[in-house]
């Protein structure tokens with residue numbers, strides 16, 4: 400059997416098991432999704448949103464890219480954000496970075512990665528901004544993880560500045576934006592930064 404055929408076989412077993420546990424599982428999800436969360440994570444295969452949060456299909460709307468970036472002119476990300484916030488009405492947006500992220504590591508070197516350089520340039524900007532404090536950190540692994548945290552923080556801020564969020568905050572005081580970092584060593588999520596919708600008195604600044 401080829402490796403990809405194993406996936407199809409495993410899928411059959413999974414679907415059968417789900418149906419056995421809950422005969423209405425697929426029926427419920429067939430026509431409607433009402434997730435409470437939007438997840439913006441890294442494409443890294445070791446950080447699967449549903450699995451590490453113990454959530455089921457239907458619970459998290461997901462967008463993933465290299466190093467979980469929120470680039471202001473990325474139409475793909477902006478469309479996912481708009482759909483999740485304005486149409487699905489998610490209550491929480493989670494940006495999740497992870498330790499030892501390849502995209503972050505790449506941004507800390509002078510190597511060229513071809514077309515990917517255009518993408519990781521956005522991480523280099525964050526690196527340059529925090530260069531002094533990051534370079535002061537002891538070993539290389541810790542420096543990478545420090546930039547991972549700085550970047551997650553920046554992505555949360557970037558989301559908060561989108562038109563989609565400004566509108567949702569002003570009209571519905573939702574969603575809450577969270578920046579988390581996943582530890583590859585222990586499988587634990589660590590909250591590092593968050594932004595709540597502004598209180599009423601601050602709302603006029605958004606309008």
Ligand code: CO
Nearest residue numbers: 441443500501
């Ligand atoms: Co990564």
